[in-house]
Amino acid sequence: MFVYTALGDSITRGVGATCPAHAYPRQLAGMLRSRRKRACSQVVARSGWTSTDLLRALGDIDPIRLRNSTATSIWIGADNLVLAGLSMLGGADKRVIPDTLARYQRDLSVILKWIRSVSPTPIVLCTQYNPFPKSAIAAEAIAALNSVTQQAAGQHRVALAPTHRWFEGRQPELIAGYRSGRLEDAQGGSLPVHPNDLGHRVIAQGLLPLMANPGNKS
Numbered sequence: 001m002f003v004y005t006a007l008g009d010s011i012t013r014g015v016g017a018t019c020p021a022h023a024y025p026r027q028l029a030g031m032l033r034s035r036r037k038r039a040c041s042q043v044v045a046r047s048g049w050t051s052t053d054l055l056r057a058l059g060d061i062d063p064i065r066l067r068n069s070t071a072t073s074i075w076i077g078a079d080n081l082v083l084a085g086l087s088m089l090g091g092a093d094k095r096v097i098p099d100t101l102a103r104y105q106r107d108l109s110v111i112l113k114w115i116r117s118v119s120p121t122p123i124v125l126c127t128q129y130n131p132f133p134k135s136a137i138a139a140e141a142i143a144a145l146n147s148v149t150q151q152a153a154g155q156h157r158v159a160l161a162p163t164h165r166w167f168e169g170r171q172p173e174l175i176a177g178y179r180s181g182r183l184e185d186a187q188g189g190s191l192p193v194h195p196n197d198l199g200h201r202v203i204a205q206g207l208l209p210l211m212a213n214p215g216n217k218s
Contacts, residue, residue: 004040007075008074012075013043050077053079071121073161109156125149125161128149130167146164176194176199
């Protein structure tokens, strides 16, 4: 049995997809089944989770869930930036952004070391796409987040899934409720930040070679 484990936040949870079957972990498991006789996905994710939340959650789950994982992906960090942005709107110093990135880096390192301590599962780190490509501040913050993710992948010798490249220039067709691509779109109503069904499929297709050949590095 090929067991794909997906760790993350709302994107990994499947938000934006029209039904659970269209979330990228389920789609990826289906693609793996087309190559193998048996494959399944298990998801540890929740909307709003930061890297700290994921780290705490991993401490509460049965390690055997990861021990039996054939391949594992981690997609986290966007909500770290969201909370930092809200703090700045509330009057926090601009230093909150580098402090947030430093905390994310520490959390990610501990997460990777913890997984390695309980399981030999190959790990793939996912970068974050930019749902607001027409806002310079969003582009700058997400690029900084992805730089930390890339550094962690190199330091801990895990594969990197460049999801930001898969979405670059295609945000209007891949993001649910996409409007102008500016941060102002996040004011009121539903947030246009999650992948739609096609977006989730693009993610699954991009991850497929990394999951099907876990030793492969991007």
